[in-house]
Amino acid sequence: MLKKIYLFYYEGFTNMSKSGKKLWLIIILKLIIMFAILKLFFFENFLNSQFNTDEEKIEYVSKQLTKIKE
Amino acid sequence: MENIDWGLVDWSRAQFALTAMYHWIFVPLTLGLSFIIAMMETIYVKTGNLEWKKVTKFWMTIFGINFAIGVATGIILEFEFGTNWSNYSWFVGDIFGAPLAIEGIMAFFMESTFIAIMFFGWNKVSKNIHLLSTWLVAIGSNLSALWILVANGWMQNPSGMTFNPETVRNEMNNFWDVLFNPAAINKFIHTISSAYVLASIFVIGVSAWYILKNRELFLAKRSIILASVFGFFAIIFTIGTGDGSAKVIARYQPMKLAAMEGLYEGQTNAPLVAFGFFGSKDENQPNMEKFAFSVKIPSALSFLAFFNSDAFVPGIKDLVHGNKEQNILSYEERIEKGKIAIDALLAYKNAKKTNEIELAESSLKLFNDNFEHFGYGYYFGKDPHLLVPNVKISFYSFHIMVILGVFFLLLFILTFYFGFKNKLENKKWLLWLSLWTIPLAYIASEAGWVVAEVGRQPWVIQDLMPNIAAVSQLDQSSVQITFFLFLAIFTALLIAEIKILLTQIRKGSHNEEIVESINEGGNK
Structure with missing residues (x-):
């Protein structure tokens, strides 16, 4: 069964049309840009990057939410 | 501060x-x-x-x-x-x-x-x-x-x-x-049916191009008939659920409805603006956009919003300044209550730290009593008009969406009729119109989201969290x-x-x- 599934995908990818391969290239490039560049260097989770524990995060967000700015 | x-x-x-x-x-x-x-x-x-x-x-x-x-x-x-x-x-x-x-x-x-x-x-x-x-x-x-x-x-x-x-x-x-959640159900059906409309227009437009080029005639003619039928039913659903969405908005987000209609003074038998554009601002009323021209359908807004042509539809002024007759709390009052909720949350957190149980309990009660106004508190000491969304953007995007929706309905009827009669090749104007409707479908679709999201500003979570409280303190x-x-x-x-x-x-x-x-x- 697993071999059949593997062969299904394998044959699908190897017999793919030129435009299909081009699209896969775009998908892979896009995922690399999104996860290996954007997520890693530009989109760090703000709270996770500043605090280690949930208690610290609660303390910080509580301060933020109970503060009225001008 | x-x-x-x-x-x-x-x-x-x-x-x-x-x-x-x-x-x-x-x-x-x-x-x-x-x-x-x-x-x-x-x-x-x-x-x-x-x-x-x-x-x-x-x-x-x-x-x-x-x-x-x-x-x-x-x-x-x-x-x-x-x-x-x-x-x-x-x-x-x-x-x-x-x-x-x-x-x-x-x-x-x-x-x-x-x-x-x-x-x-x-x-x-x-x-x-x-x-x-x-x-x-x-x-x-x-x-x-x-x-x-x-x-x-x-x-x-x-x-x-x-x-x-x-x-x-x-x-x-x-x-x-x-x-x-009524907002979710209406939104889901309205959104997916509008997506079917866009896809139908895309298929019709591309097929129209093939007929203009005298190519792929089987594909183009069959695709147009199928997409016209699908698009017709989809636009009927889109209009129906759009009406449902307006009713939900009237109930839960009255400011958004007022902004969508450019309605400043609330009224019974409120008219629906079928078409209009804003003129220059009155210097004496800087917080108000005025119509330079508008065509209004009497009582239609009251009926569409509440199924009752005599119903009162609150305007922007009623919501900001309140309306005692209609039992509408002003934004000024809600800001006060929101401030109480924020202070009570702070008092509760402090009391818990110092183990003052009675103070914690009373603060929590005060917080819970005012929680529905919580987000308004962040506007304490500020102009309550900051809680009004951009009226021009809300109004224009809403009306562009509605006008284009009616146009799409007519287009589906025409493409189906001439497609079914096999007369599309002779209707060059309709084929060109179908082709050029593709970008209009995208404009209508995006306009729908602009109404939904700009119209609810400044709320990220309605009444509970405005964007000024939600944003991370990052470097701009x-x-x-x-x-x-x-x-x-x-x-x-x-x-x-x-x-x-x-x-x-x-x-x-x-x-x-x-x-x-x-x-x-x-x-x-």
Whole structure:
């Protein structure tokens, strides 16, 4: 069964049309840009990057939410 | 006292809007085209006509291009939640967890399994299994949209949760209240049916181009008839659920309705502005946009909003300054109550730290009594007009969407009539009109989201969290960098999609790949 599934995908990818391969290239490039560049260097989770524990995060967000700015 | 970094708020909003609007360029075509393809393949399986197989495979290729370019662009929105809107992400708590996890799992299984069968399985699985996979792709992608829209609906009308002051997070206490939230249900049906409208217009427009070029006549004529019928029913649903959405908005987001209609003075027998544009501002009334010209339908807004032409529809002034006769609390009062809630939360947290149980209990009670006004408190000491969304943008985007919706209805009737009578070739004007309606469909679709999201400003979560409290304290320049980075990436993706799509459309259904696979024979 697993071999059949593997062969299904394998044959699908190897017999793919030129435009299909081009699209896969775009998908892979896009995922690399999104996860290996954007997520890693530009989109760090703000709270996770500043605090280690949930208690610290609660303390910080509580301060933020109970503060009225001008 | 700290100052609000309005530049940071605006850039963070602009960045989110840019990402969401780009994402939405790809999504509606995927949602709608998947069903159109499923219907085409059903006709092929029922009739055994290989021409229909060719038609199905052609539109499937177009679907594949759009899907590939658009896939995962929505994930960036989730990145932004964690980075740019961290207070919001924390405050939302586990409400989004369930819907987004279901969406993620569904999308993964659908995309890795059924789409694979749809594209790779033509000669490997039986006709019926292939058809089933195509339908499952359509149903799966639409259900995937359900969970996203449930999350959005919750932001428009938070329900099914309790706020936990210990963790400063909202916790889901009733999944069904979140799922069947009236804002979510209407939004889901309205959004997906509008996506079917866009996809139908896309199919009709491309097919019209083929007829103009005297090419692919079987594909073009059959596609136009099928898409016209599908589009006609979809636009009826879109109009019906749009009306339903307006009723939900009238109840839960009256300011959004007032902004959509440019209604400043509330009234009974409120008229609906069928068409209008704003003139220059009156210096004596800087907080008010005035119509230079408008065509109004008497009592229609009252009727559409409340099923009663005598009903009172509150205007912007009634909401900001209150209306005792109509029992409407003013924003000034709500700001006071919101401030009480914020102070009570602070007092509660401090009392817990110092173990003052009685003070903690009384503070918690005060907080709970005023929680429904919580978000207004952040505007304490500020002009309450900051709580009014951009009226011009809300009004114009709403009216553009509605006017185009009516136009689409007429277009579907005409294309079906002339398609059915086999007279399309003689109606060059209709073919050109159909082709040029494609960008209009995208404009209407994006305008719908602009109404929904600009109209509810400044609320990120209605009444509970405004954008000024939700935003992360980042450096403004870092948000600007990512804004322009996205602009570049998404523009490149869009250009790539348009280029690949146009190439594929020029090739038509007689391109080698499609013909080869047809010649290989039907499904096993």
